[in-house]
Amino acid sequence: xxxYFARRVAIGIPTLWxxxxxxxxxxxxxxxxxxxGEAPVPPEILANLRARFHLDDPLWRQYLDYLANLLRGDFxxxxxxxDFNVTxxxxxxxxxxxxxxxxxxxxxxxxxxxxxIFAALGQNTRRDYTVSAFAMTGIVxxxxxxxxxxxxxxxxxxxxxxxxxxxxGWADGALANRVLPVFCLSLPYIAYLxxxxxxxxxxxxxxxxxxxxxxxxxxxxxxxxxxxxxxxLIPVVTFLGPxxxxxxxxxxxxxxxxxxxxxxxxxxxxxxxxxxxxVMGVTILSAALVIAMNLIxxxxxxxxxxxxxxxxxx
Amino acid sequence: MNGIKFTxxxxxxxxxxxxxxxxxxxxxxxRRLLANRAAVAGMIILxxxxxxxVIGPFLLPWSYDSIDWEHIEALPPQFSTGxxxxxxxxxxxxxxxxxxxxRISLMVGLLATTVALLIGVTVGAVAGFVGGRTDQLLMRxxxxxxxxxxxxxxxxxxxxxxxxxxxxxLAIGAVEWLTMARIVRGQTLTLRNKEFIEAARxxxxxxxxxxxxHILPNVLGVVMIYVTLTxxxxxxxxxxxxxxxLGIQEPMTSWGMLINDGAAELEIxxxxxxxxxxxxTTTLFCLNFLGxxxxxxxxxxxx
Amino acid sequence: xxxxxxxxxxxxxxxxTPEGEVAAVSELSLSVxxxxxxGIVGESGSGKSQTFLAAMGLLARNGRxxxxxxxxxxxxxxxxxxxxxxxxxxxxxxxxxxxxxxxxPHMKVGHQxxxxxVRHRNLKFPAARDRAIAMLRRVQISEPxxxxxxxxxxxxxxxxxxxxxxxxxxxxxxxxxxDEPTTALDVTVQAQIxxxxxxxxxxxxxxxxxxxxxxxxxxGMADRVGVMYAGRIVELGEVHQIFNAPQHPYTKGLLACTPxxxxxxxxxxxxxxxxxxxxxxxxxxCAYHPRCGNVMERCRxxxxxxxxxxxxxxxxxxxxxxxSVQAGTVVP
Ligand SMILES: Nc1ncnc2c1ncn2[C@@H]1O[C@H](COP(=O)(O)OP(=O)(O)OP(=O)(O)O)[C@@H](O)[C@H]1O
Ligand SMILES: [Mg+2]
Numbered sequence: 001x002x003x004y005f006a007r008r009v010a011i012g013i014p015t016l017w018x019x020x021x022x023x024x025x026x027x028x029x030x031x032x033x034x035x036x037g038e039a040p041v042p043p044e045i046l047a048n049l050r051a052r053f054h055l056d057d058p059l060w061r062q063y064l065d066y067l068a069n070l071l072r073g074d075f076x077x078x079x080x081x082x083d084f085n086v087t088x089x090x091x092x093x094x095x096x097x098x099x100x101x102x103x104x105x106x107x108x109x110x111x112x113x114x115x116x117i118f119a120a121l122g123q124n125t126r127r128d129y130t131v132s133a134f135a136m137t138g139i140v141x142x143x144x145x146x147x148x149x150x151x152x153x154x155x156x157x158x159x160x161x162x163x164x165x166x167x168x169g170w171a172d173g174a175l176a177n178r179v180l181p182v183f184c185l186s187l188p189y190i191a192y193l194x195x196x197x198x199x200x201x202x203x204x205x206x207x208x209x210x211x212x213x214x215x216x217x218x219x220x221x222x223x224x225x226x227x228x229x230x231x232x233l234i235p236v237v238t239f240l241g242p243x244x245x246x247x248x249x250x251x252x253x254x255x256x257x258x259x260x261x262x263x264x265x266x267x268x269x270x271x272x273x274x275x276x277x278x279v280m281g282v283t284i285l286s287a288a289l290v291i292a293m294n295l296i297x298x299x300x301x302x303x304x305x306x307x308x309x310x311x312x313x314x
Numbered sequence: 315m316n317g318i319k320f321t322x323x324x325x326x327x328x329x330x331x332x333x334x335x336x337x338x339x340x341x342x343x344x345r346r347l348l349a350n351r352a353a354v355a356g357m358i359i360l361x362x363x364x365x366x367x368v369i370g371p372f373l374l375p376w377s378y379d380s381i382d383w384e385h386i387e388a389l390p391p392q393f394s395t396g397x398x399x400x401x402x403x404x405x406x407x408x409x410x411x412x413x414x415x416x417r418i419s420l421m422v423g424l425l426a427t428t429v430a431l432l433i434g435v436t437v438g439a440v441a442g443f444v445g446g447r448t449d450q451l452l453m454r455x456x457x458x459x460x461x462x463x464x465x466x467x468x469x470x471x472x473x474x475x476x477x478x479x480x481x482x483x484l485a486i487g488a489v490e491w492l493t494m495a496r497i498v499r500g501q502t503l504t505l506r507n508k509e510f511i512e513a514a515r516x517x518x519x520x521x522x523x524x525x526x527x528h529i530l531p532n533v534l535g536v537v538m539i540y541v542t543l544t545x546x547x548x549x550x551x552x553x554x555x556x557x558x559x560l561g562i563q564e565p566m567t568s569w570g571m572l573i574n575d576g577a578a579e580l581e582i583x584x585x586x587x588x589x590x591x592x593x594x595t596t597t598l599f600c601l602n603f604l605g606x607x608x609x610x611x612x613x614x615x616x617x
Numbered sequence: 618x619x620x621x622x623x624x625x626x627x628x629x630x631x632x633x634t635p636e637g638e639v640a641a642v643s644e645l646s647l648s649v650x651x652x653x654x655x656g657i658v659g660e661s662g663s664g665k666s667q668t669f670l671a672a673m674g675l676l677a678r679n680g681r682x683x684x685x686x687x688x689x690x691x692x693x694x695x696x697x698x699x700x701x702x703x704x705x706x707x708x709x710x711x712x713x714x715x716x717x718x719x720x721x722p723h724m725k726v727g728h729q730x731x732x733x734x735v736r737h738r739n740l741k742f743p744a745a746r747d748r749a750i751a752m753l754r755r756v757q758i759s760e761p762x763x764x765x766x767x768x769x770x771x772x773x774x775x776x777x778x779x780x781x782x783x784x785x786x787x788x789x790x791x792x793x794x795x796d797e798p799t800t801a802l803d804v805t806v807q808a809q810i811x812x813x814x815x816x817x818x819x820x821x822x823x824x825x826x827x828x829x830x831x832x833x834x835x836x837g838m839a840d841r842v843g844v845m846y847a848g849r850i851v852e853l854g855e856v857h858q859i860f861n862a863p864q865h866p867y868t869k870g871l872l873a874c875t876p877x878x879x880x881x882x883x884x885x886x887x888x889x890x891x892x893x894x895x896x897x898x899x900x901x902x903c904a905y906h907p908r909c910g911n912v913m914e915r916c917r918x919x920x921x922x923x924x925x926x927x928x929x930x931x932x933x934x935x936x937x938x939x940x941s942v943q944a945g946t947v948v949p
Pocket of ligand 1: 633679
């Protein structure tokens, strides 16, 4: 299994490197530099800026420098926030996004998976239809609509009630300020998890070995929990990899709507401001995160399915 | 939510075992589809929205970008002025804007899905049919792409090359083809060893010819299911970009942009958010119902 | 047949399908005596499996059983899950056709064996483990301690079927239902598996229902044989009667289909003409009449009831004098 894992790591690193490279050259080969959009800059200042960001070095030089700096954890200076280092910005924003994302993930798993199982075990009954309709709603209503609807309800209409929640802002992570964004972030997640779990649980309950387990006289609860659940969880675990990417894009929306100082919002602002170093920094970090998550998924996989472990041994 | 698809969700259509060349199989599927009320309702409403988006803007008294200077502030729905759903805060007719936005959103949905379809089916069919090294190489690449947060790339593309319509659907299409390729490959693999393919190969058909004549017609079912499920993903991704201000540019508009505009005046004038949001979610619902219905109709083992 | 273990009385199995309800098994009655081996044969789709799945309470979600399946004084067809669960795996065990998929892939073989004992005998793990390993040895699995710790995918098909048998024997059941236990295995393994089942029957006095479409299997194992066609028993009798003097044209057809080495016509392929019927559109009268070489007018009008053959068996056929019955069509 460890060799299997090592192989996956060995694939992950070149992937990350490829992403960095593609990003870098895409950014540097753009028509129009990063300072074009602003009010006309006097040529000598422009020259200064270019010198400061080493834009006059040959491209390969810039590229090698960038890689070298990355290895030291330095994402370079921000083009836009002149006095900030991208690393500093990320160091500020990342913990915020991570907390929210992790909370949303945990909530989604805790609600979505049981709900999916609940629906699957009553396949084609009313409770199944109700849960599935809820899941469909969660998938179809995008979080940039949901976010605003939540603000409208809890921030505006319920302003004078006990249910009032702040419509935005972070307030250093006050609980009240987290509720709506985390909820909004987790909703589509819950919905997907319900769908996935429902589908895989139905599939699992149809397996021949479930019939065997029932033929042994095991109580239904044990049949589900011991024999069906593990294989039903495999697609759920698979989903966690893409779900990380999913969360990152989700946080762009949610952090923008709720004005939360996380990396999602930095990324959006960076994109709008053509702050290339910031955009690249966040992209690389996100890619690393997704790749890491896929590795963790592979590990979890081998815990759920002995066949993976077996293949790894060979 | 925002156009990120997941690797092996069971929501993705399974492999259809039967051969779908027989006429009656399609007729059976069609009959089953018509028996599915949600799918039929989805089809009808979808047709209505599509038709309204295409011809609606020609029939309305106001165009999507003309400003009614007499009603420069947001106006509630009124028949006398011809603003059937009112205006936005700039005095532009909301219905005209929503329908026009729908035209753009649907168009991006269709075009980007077509791009995804072309790439996905080609890669999938070639990988599945040719097999061996080619297959391994292509599927490794697909795996690799899966482990990359592609939405970021679409955004970077839009930033770097400026926001334009063609680039947008090309970029979206270029990230949405992965699942399609996997599904088509799976189907092709199961088809490859069937007798009629062997027969075609034995009688000296070229690879391209066999793929076009025998493989593609048989993967059509799965592809159709997946197309109806990709379109909503694409519409969501487009509106996500537009929402962030990275999509379509003024004065053009799309549902995502209208939602973004509406969100800005949410507290004073929620109508400007609710109307386009309703159109968009209805469309997405319908497409999902239709996709699910198609899957059940074409893949009856799941009933 | 003084005391029977299982009595099926007018047992029907119906499935709800989008095209309406279909009856996979229709008003079937039979009984299995203590320690007896009853063979059930019939073409694919004749309802062999569904009959006994119904008795086990293991029908698919869209299926329901009507009628009675009496086991130890309890009607299994109408029993609730709790009652069924007390019997299943305990007094009543089933072995399935496909050993490759019938074991839970993510659980060690040992755990899957011991959980039966934990459930029905209230044993703690160490005791259950000892008994499970003893049972593995008994079904002739070498190095049982090592296999005990393995996952199903690490075992061959034959070994897995042995594990399934061990699992079924774990609590010393009164009845084992073996649904095509050898179909998925290669020939050399088949004989060993059948031998195990025969020994279980002889040593433990367990009654066995052996479902198969291989008449050769039945000949060597069964005391009595029931022949099923389109959800009904068409002939039931002692094994030598069925083989030596079949009373139903379908039985004779089946026998003619079985290739025999000692037969001069071995090189010729014999088939019963036509297809098994579509359960949705059963022919009127006797379900077999469209394929029967001896069809009479009354066969089209009414279905023959099960009647005595005179030799102690039962048949569902109007034919009186069976000597001249023509079996299958010989295709040169
Ligand atoms: N869940 C179901 N829904 C509808 N019809 C079913 C279902 N399960 C079984 N059937 C039908 O019941 C009939 C009898 O099936 P059964 O499994 O008993 O056949 P069998 O005699 O065991 O055949 P085989 O030798 O192939 O195992 C078949 O025609 C089958 O199509
Ligand atoms: Mg069967």
